[in-house]
Amino acid sequence: MEYIIQTKNLSKKFGKELAVNGVDIRIAKGEIYGFLGPNGAGKSTTIRMLLGLMKPTSGKVAIFGKDLKSERINILKKVGSLVENPSYYPHLTAKENLEAIRKIVGVPKTRIDEVLKTVRLQDAANKKVKGFSLGMKQRLGIATALLNKPELLILDEPTNGLDPSGIIEIRELIKSLPEKYGMTILISSHLLSEIDQIATTVGIITKGKMIFQDSIEEMRMFARQYIKLKVSQHEHAWRTLLASGMKAELEDGHILLSDQTDQHVAEAVQLLVQQGISIYRVEEDKKSLEDIFLQMTKEELAG
Amino acid sequence: MMMRLLKVDMLKMKRKGMWFLTILGPVGVIALQMVNYGVRKEYLLQQNSDYWGYYLKNISAFTPLAIVLGIAILTSFIASIENETNAWKQLVALPISKMSVYLSKFTVLSIMFFLSSCLLMVFTLGFGLFLDFNQEIPFLEVFQYSFFPFFAALPVLALQLWVATVSKNQGISITVGVVGVIFAYSAFTLPDWMIWKWPSLMNEWDDPTINVWLGLGVGSMLYIIGMFDFKRRDVR
Structure with missing residues (x-):
């Protein structure tokens, strides 16, 4: 090259x-x-x-x-x-x-x-x-x-x-x-x-x-977007989502959904509601450059 | 390459009034004598039977001041052209050596002071002839009093250019310039080793050529030090 x-x-x-x-x-x-x-x-x-x-x-x-x-x-x-x-x-x-x-x-x-x-x-x-x-x-x-x-x-x-x-x-x-x-x-x-x-x-x-x-x-x-959920009993909610085969991450007491199609989000919310979990907020979380930096520097330190 | 750089430096000086100052210097020095001789010519002629010699002495009392002041002003001018928008970073990123950039600035300034000296000689002769001394014209002395101060002032020029190009703060170069002018003004009381005394052509041996040789020698030394320091420094 x-x-x-x-x-x-x-x-x-x-x-x-x-x-x-x-x-x-x-x-x-x-x-x-x-x-x-x-x-x-x-x-x-x-x-x-x-x-x-x-x-x-x-x-x-x-x-x-x-x-x-x-x-x-x-x-x-x-x-x-x-x-x-x-x-x-x-x-x-x-x-x-x-x-x-x-x-x-x-x-x-x-x-x-x-x-x-x-x-x-x-x-x-x-x-x-x-x-x-x-x-x-x-x-x-x-x-x-x-x-x-x-x-x-x-x-x-x-x-x-x-x-x-x-x-x-x-x-x-x-x-x-x-x-x-x-x-x-x-x-x-x-x-x-x-x-x-x-x-x-x-x-x-x-x-x-x-x-x-x-x-x-x-x-x-790295710059992909997430749907961020703020819920009660986040640990329980996260496990529920994973158990039903959805991709979700737990971060600082929030649940992050990487698949952000309307249908997928709707399913996830519905599932959580059925489990009796309160949903406080559903928001789109676009990673800012700062977040990406943080993420990358973290990986840098870890790896 | 050098010729191109010189042309570029001349182009950058457009509309800055630097050429005007180059002419103003010698005009000012002779204008002072016009006033002097205009007001009290009879009295002045009584002071010394060597009319031309006394006239040249009168002129040479102001030449060093004009030169040192001119150096302070023109060096800050030429540096401010590049400092104003930090054009150094654009200039130095071009395919030229930093040394040639520095040499070009020094050369342009030298040309201007050389031109000033030429004009000083012409004006000295002109007004001297106008005064009609009826004595033989001492061409050699006229030449010496016009050009020697410039050569003797080369160390001041090299020092000021160095300070003006490497200091981010123009205040520093102005301060050095003002102190220099004060030194030049009090040249009579300064020790011989002070470079600001040299343009006055005074020394304890009463031989102005010593000042010229010192000026050329120390001037080139200070020039080389300044150039290498300029080359060594990072452009921010």
Whole structure:
């Protein structure tokens, strides 16, 4: 398997605090890799190490199969990036901002109009970025990242601070890139829903540690929904359900039904009522990202 | 690559008024003498029979101040362009070496101060001729008083650029700049080893070329230290 990004035991220490702890990322060609984690989990630090902005305390980064430390410049020629809040020069126009980067990456001038068109900023090309909305600045950031026709695009929280229509627009844009240009994309977010809709592979990091890395389908297994029942005599109720062949789990005095078809829920409720068990609440319980983190970290500790 | 980076740095300085300041410096220094000689030319001519020499001394009293002040302002300007939206992270993630990024900033600043020095020489000659001293023009001294302070100020430039690029807080570089200006102002009382004294071209041996050589030597040393520190640091 050819990996575009491969890190080995990547770690970063700030003083005594271990911000990134032995992370192994593997991203194959053409993937949209969703890099998930709560704020402060080490996503940005990891991304900064991938771009050579920060030096790892230990561990290795290989991009396009080359060592980042020794071939940083050659690697970065084929990488486009947007790290956290977009960087720009407010006193310059959108075009001048792109020109300042274009001169360095050395692509023809026509690329500027192309990328402006891609992010639909052509009408604002000659306006100073100072007056741009956050969404426009974010799109300019993406345009900058696309300027050198990168083979690898690294986007750190690209939809942060955008309104819903902006998020959808950026999402569609990102989705289209691998097919159109054969790019591999690493996109980070703290929102599962965000990653869920674009990524093909997911890596989850928390407290500096990678706790999950697999395809999005595997990920969805964890994010499934439950019907949660609050009942009297939960122990008895649970056994009753199991005895009649229904899938149910007992958790913190609640019963969780994983099969959530209407018919199944109705049967379960009926069965419990017949057994004289009081039902206080029947609710849908969608696992939040936090819950999944908790679940995964628990498994991490147990296993 | 270096040429491209220089062009990019020049582009980023657009609409920032930095070129205006570059011109304002020498204009200001000569304007002070215009006032001085405009108000009391007869008195000043009585002070010393070497009219040109005395005129140059008067100018050179303000040149170091203008240079040190200019260095403080322009270095913070050039660093603030990248600091404002933390564009360092975008710039350093491009396929260029961090050292060339630093060298480009230093070069742009040097070009500006060199230009200032050229203008200072032109204005010095211009106003000197206007004053009509009727003495032979001391071209060598005019050249020395225009360019030597710049070379002697290179350590200050290297130090300020270093402080401005690595400190997240612009307050720090402004503080260092202000302290530097105060030092330059009181150059007369400073010991010879203080870099802020050097642009005044004063030293106990009365030989301004010593300040130039010291400026070039210590300037390159501080530049190299600053560049390697910039390269070593993580971009946050």
